[in-house]
Amino acid sequence: MKERNFxxxxxxxxxxxxxxxxxxxLVILLHGWPQCWYLWRHQIDPLVEAGFQVAVPNQRGYDGSDAPEEIEAYxxxxxxxxxxxxxDALGHETFIVVGHDWGAPVAWNTALLYEERVNAVVGMSVPYFRYPVGALTKQENFGDNFWYMVYFQKPGIAEAEFEADIRRTLRIIHYSISASAxxxxxxxxxxxxxxxxDGLSDPEQLPKGMTEEDLEYYVAQYKQSGFRGNLNWYRxxxxxxxxxxxLEGKKISQPALFIAGEKDIVLQFPGMSLDAMTELVPNLKAQVIVPGAGHWVPAEYPQEVNKALLSFLKDFSPQR
Incomplete structure (x- = not known):
């Protein structure tokens, strides 16, 4: 693994x-769950070579970063x-924010809440949306069927399941929502x-975009952090x-880009609509749907993601 400046x-x-x-x-790259900064391993150097400073945090609740006890702290x-x-810490008045999975809602909302600070925003996998309270978290909305966001609401339950065998957990989750599944x-x-x-496959082979070395790195990260802090995001x-x-009805004014994999199951979630996002993000420059890619598009198809990302950011690069 390449040495990084932490x-x-x-x-x-x-x-x-x-x-x-x-x-x-400055470009800030925000990972989702169950990930860490390492999701962006293929994007950091191309962005640096294009003339950007790149900051890639392990967000709160993830390994090496603070994990407050209170659920509301997330x-x-x-x-x-x-x-x-x-x-602020890096001395930048304005910046560009890029997020994948849970990082995407953080990116979209940073653009909304700090409009004067954010020059441009990129969301991957999760379009910008606002759901009614309870729509994703109440079991009655899903009948007798399992819905993972409901399952995650009660502290300790999912943590116990996932931490029983962290390597197996991460292997199954990363495979199950990849293009390989x-x-x-x-x-x-x-x-x-x-x-x-329950019911998910434990694969004999790792999914596209993940090596044994990659899996071992994730396992080491989650053995340190556990799942409590990062699952609190769902709560x-x-x-x-x-x-x-x-923010109800407020539109994202900055230049924006959306990238997702063709096979990303998030695009099949209830109420998810790319058309609705275009109304809320009127300066959306493009929706790039990467053929053959699953949920982990920055890792599965890094060349395609980097091409789209750098094309979008060229107007903000000092090398233009």
């Missing part, structure tokens, strides 16, 4: 273990405040009393809507 950045009341590379306009106001604090395996109905991993889904009523 800095422990103090921001918004926490310390975040952050890769910082390069010089120039709401969207804390998470977006962390992002702006990274820019059989189509629809995650969304196949199962009883509401099921565990997250704030409703709170995020309740504490940001001022």
């Amino acid at each position: 800095r422990r950045i103090e921001t918004n009341g926490v310390h975040l273990n952050t890769v910082v590379e390069g010089q120039g306009p 709401d969207i106001l804390h998470l977006t405040g962390d992002v702006v604090g990274i820019a 059989p189509e629809g395996i995650v969304l196949n109905p199962k009883p509401s009393t099921s565990g997250f991993l 704030n889904i409703d709170r995020n809507m309740e504490i940001t009523p001022q």
Whole structure:
């Protein structure tokens, strides 16, 4: 693995273990779950070579970064405040924010809440949206079927399942929502009393974009952090809507880009609509759907992602 320059950045009341590379306009890359900074391993150097400074934090609740005890410490106001604090710590008045999976809602909301600070925003996998409170977290909305966001609401349950065998957990999750998995395996109905991993395949081979070395790195990260802090992000889904009523109907004004894999199951989630996003993000320059890619598009198809990302960012590069 290539050596990276890690800095422990103090921001918004926490310390975040952050890769910082390069010089120039700042690009902050935000990972999702169950990931860490390492998701962006193929994007850092191309961005640096294009003239950007790149900051890639392990966000709060992830290895090497602080993991506050209170569930409310993981709401969207804390998470977006962390992002702006990274820019402050690195001496940047404005920046570009890029997020994948859970990092995408943080990126979209940073652009909304700190409009004057964010020059451009990129979301990957998760379009910008606002759900009604309870729509994703109440079992009655899913009948007798299992829905993972409901399962994650009660502290300790998912943690116990996942931490029983961290290597198996990460191997199954990363495979199941990759392009390598059989189509629809995650969304196949199962009883509401099921565990997250029930019915999912434990693959003989790792998915596209993941090597044994990659898996071992993730396992080491999660053996240190566990799952409590990062699962607390899900326990704030409703709170995020309740504490940001001022964002209801507000549009993202900055130049924006959306990237997702053709086979990404997130695009099949209830209420998910790329058309709706175009109304809320009027300056959306492009929606890039990468053929053959699953959920982990930055790792599965890095060349395609880098091409789209650098093309979008060329107007912000000092090398233009």
